[in-house]
Amino acid sequence: xxxxxxxxxxxxxxxxxxxxxxxxLRPDRFYASLLQVxxxxxxxxxxxxxxxxxxxxxxxxxxxxQQLAAIIQSRIGAVDGVVITHGTDTLAYTASALSYMLHNxxxxxxxxxxxxxxxxxxxxxxxxxxxxxxxxxxxxxxxxIFFDYKLMRGNRTSKNHIxxxxxxxxxxxxxxxxxxxxxxxxxxNLLRPGGHFHVFDRFSPALxxxxxxxxxxxxxxxxxxxxxAVLIVAYGAGTVPMQTxxxxxxxxxxxxxxxxxxxxxxxxxxxxxxxLYESGxxxxxxxxxxxxxxxxxxxxTKLMFLLGQYDRPELxxxxxxxxxxxxxxxLP
Ligand code: ASP
Numbered sequence: 099x100x101x102x103x104x105x106x107x108x109x110x111x112x113x114x115x116x117x118x119x120x121x122x123l124r125p126d127r128f129y130a131s132l133l134q135v136x137x138x139x140x141x142x143x144x145x146x147x148x149x150x151x152x153x154x155x156x157x158x159x160x161x162x163x164q165q166l167a168a169i170i171q172s173r174i175g176a177v178d179g180v181v182i183t184h185g186t187d188t189l190a191y192t193a194s195a196l197s198y199m200l201h202n203x204x205x206x207x208x209x210x211x212x213x214x215x216x217x218x219x220x221x222x223x224x225x226x227x228x229x230x231x232x233x234x235x236x237x238x239x240x241x242x243i244f245f246d247y248k249l250m251r252g253n254r255t256s257k258n259h260i261x262x263x264x265x266x267x268x269x270x271x272x273x274x275x276x277x278x279x280x281x282x283x284x285x286x287n288l289l290r291p292g293g294h295f296h297v298f299d300r301f302s303p304a305l306x307x308x309x310x311x312x313x314x315x316x317x318x319x320x321x322x323x324x325x326x327a328v329l330i331v332a333y334g335a336g337t338v339p340m341q342t343x344x345x346x347x348x349x350x351x352x353x354x355x356x357x358x359x360x361x362x363x364x365x366x367x368x369x370x371x372x373x374l375y376e377s378g379x380x381x382x383x384x385x386x387x388x389x390x391x392x393x394x395x396x397x398x399t400k401l402m403f404l405l406g407q408y409d410r411p412e413l414x415x416x417x418x419x420x421x422x423x424x425x426x427x428x429l430p
Pocket of ligand 1: 109110111112153154155156184185186187188211212213
């Protein structure tokens, strides 16, 4: 019997068409006829298409993630896997958010997209979609991104290239599967779900992000009282300037106001180690916490998720420093 796959289309280049005069790409609803465009999908699985919204992924926010989680929740038990087609720009954010929301998801949830629209020559859409559907029929119970022959844990992934088909990387976690002549699933790298499937769907937008650059005057950045967490994108292992910019004093103030302050790095590969240098060590002493080896996408969505789930700062703090869905490596 063919497996049942739910295919949710949300927009992005994969389903866009190009305006013949201006050359601008715009979302299109032609996905409704997807099975005529890629008939081989029906040979792989019984694919049911749903189109809750069609946007460039820059438009998406947690309300859209909540819509996706609700659709998936309503179909769990009736489908063997889920594929979500999505714009590549915020694909890693949606994948990270869904990984926290779909706790113990029992089936594969595979997000994919394309760098060139499905309707154009040399598009990568067909390849990504056919392989994502095939992988969604396998026993891979977690939220993943499939792109250009690689299956990656969704919350470990970042968009890394604007032009190449090989657009995503998983800097701090090995691949879950690779597609060549055969499909190679690396079982040892998969999550082992235990317990009941449950959807947690609350988010809060009370997150402010400060990205440092040399000479940056932190004084211009003034998160209001409604902001409950500040994520600092620092340098390297987690260093910040101490001599100029007044940042440490401002961090002290944010902490005194009860905000959670989190340190992340602009460098993607590896784990931040703030204790290595004086400025990072000072921040840790003050009560700032570290994003470890999480991607920026995983850390930012996790903060919005935890701020939505809990009021008590110690619960947000404690849960942020734990792996909820394989997004953070344990310290050796
Ligand atoms: N701007 C597009 C989007 O994220 C890019 C893409 O899909 O590749 O919706």
